[in-house]
Structure formats: C-alpha cells, structure tokens
Amino acid sequence: xSRIGLAPIEIPEGVExxxxxxxxxxxxxxxxxxxxxxxPNITIVQEDGTISLQRHSEQKDHKAKHGxxxxxxxxxxxxxxxxxxxxxELVGVGYRASNQGQRLDLALGYSHPIVIxxxxxxxxxxxxxxxxxxxxxxxxxxxxLIGQVAAKIKSLRKPEPYKGKGVRFVGEYIRKKAGKxxxx
Numbered sequence: 001x002s003r004i005g006l007a008p009i010e011i012p013e014g015v016e017x018x019x020x021x022x023x024x025x026x027x028x029x030x031x032x033x034x035x036x037x038x039x040p041n042i043t044i045v046q047e048d049g050t051i052s053l054q055r056h057s058e059q060k061d062h063k064a065k066h067g068x069x070x071x072x073x074x075x076x077x078x079x080x081x082x083x084x085x086x087x088x089e090l091v092g093v094g095y096r097a098s099n100q101g102q103r104l105d106l107a108l109g110y111s112h113p114i115v116i117x118x119x120x121x122x123x124x125x126x127x128x129x130x131x132x133x134x135x136x137x138x139x140x141x142x143x144x145l146i147g148q149v150a151a152k153i154k155s156l157r158k159p160e161p162y163k164g165k166g167v168r169f170v171g172e173y174i175r176k177k178a179g180k181x182x183x184x
Contacts, residue, residue: 005066008050009074012081017051019044025073029080031141032121036072039065044073079141086150088136089172092157092165097126097134104136108157108167122149135170 011017015029023038038044041062043054051073055066078084090097096107104124106114118124121142127135136153140146150169159166161177168174 005070008052015081027076031080031083034076038069075143083141084143086138087170089170090134097136099124099126
C-alpha cells in the first residue's frame with residue numbers, strides 16, 4: 001500500500017492546476033510554470049482545494065507509480081509557490097566561485113578555471129567572505145533541475161575522505177578516514 005500516494009495534495013493560494021485528457025498536469029504559480037505527464041494507470045481527481053491520485057489496480061508497478069506521481073506533483077506545487085534553494089560549499093585552499101548572470105566561474109584546484117552555463121530556470125548567486133568557505137546558492141522552482149545542476153557542480157570536485165576537500169552541500173557531513181600509519 002502506498003502511503004505517500006494516498007495523501008492528498010493541498011493547493012495553496014495563487015497556484016493554478018489544469019489537467020488535460022491525456023493525463024498531463026500543468027501547474028502555474030508566482031515562481032513559474034511546470035508540466036508533468038502522468039501514467040494512464042493513475043487517475044487524477046481535482047476537488048475543492050486538493051488533488052488526489054488513484055490507481056486502477058493493486059499491481060506492484062501501479063503502487064510504485066502511485067507514490068511517484070503524487071510526490072512529483074507535490075514537488076511541482078511546492079516549487080511554483082515557495083521555490084527551492086540549495087547551498088553548495090567549496091572546501092579547499094584556493095577554491096573560489098564567482099558568477100556573472102547565468103555563468104558560474106569556479107577555481108577548484110585544477111590548472112584551468114571551470115566555466116558552467118546554467119539554465120535560465122536556475123538563479124545562481126555566490127558568497128565569498130574572508131576566512132570562510134565560498135558558497136554557491138542555487139534557487140529554482142523546478143526541484144529536479146536544481147538537483148541535477150547541484151549534482152553536476154558537485155561532481156567537478158567530489159569531497160574526498162582524507163582531508164574533506166571538495167564541493168559539498170552546506171551542513172553535509174563527510175566521514176573522514178585515517179591516513180596510512182607511519183612505517184616503522
């Protein structure tokens with residue numbers, strides 16, 4: 001039984017949801033607009049201020065998709081009303097980040113700077129204070145896209161387990177390993 005799929009989705013003020021006959025859900029709000037195609041085995045019911053999803057059978061695949069599409073639609077509703085924000089921290093000597101519009105320039109200890117063009121839906125800002133690690137702040141209404149961009153930035157220099165250097169989320173814990181013991 002999908003507990004997530006059974007929970008109704010509350011529609012906040014200022015969010016418009018339209019469902020077409022081909023199971024395409026459009027969500028429009030103050031932050032932007034998103035669209036998702038839903039599997040035909042899942043029925044979407046829109047009632048006064050809430051949306052609920054129903055599955056046609058108890059098959060394992062239908063149960064899984066029931067929870068999946070409920071979570072996706074809920075993320076869309078939350079994204080267009082509140083938005084999402086991710087903060088990445090650059091830990092390492094000489095690691096720097098700066099941005100000009102949608103262009104992110106990173107110095108991550110390589111012999112060359114890394115330049116990333118970000119999609120229009122993702123807003124980027126950088127913070128650099130003396131004595132603190134540089135921080136990259138990503139904001140968007142699309143949870144999937146912002147997560148994908150953050151994963152791409154993080155993959156450029158993954159946190160390593162010996163010194164903890166690399167790109168990580170703010171507050172992320174990196175389990176450190178002990179180095180090699182000195183030879184006798």
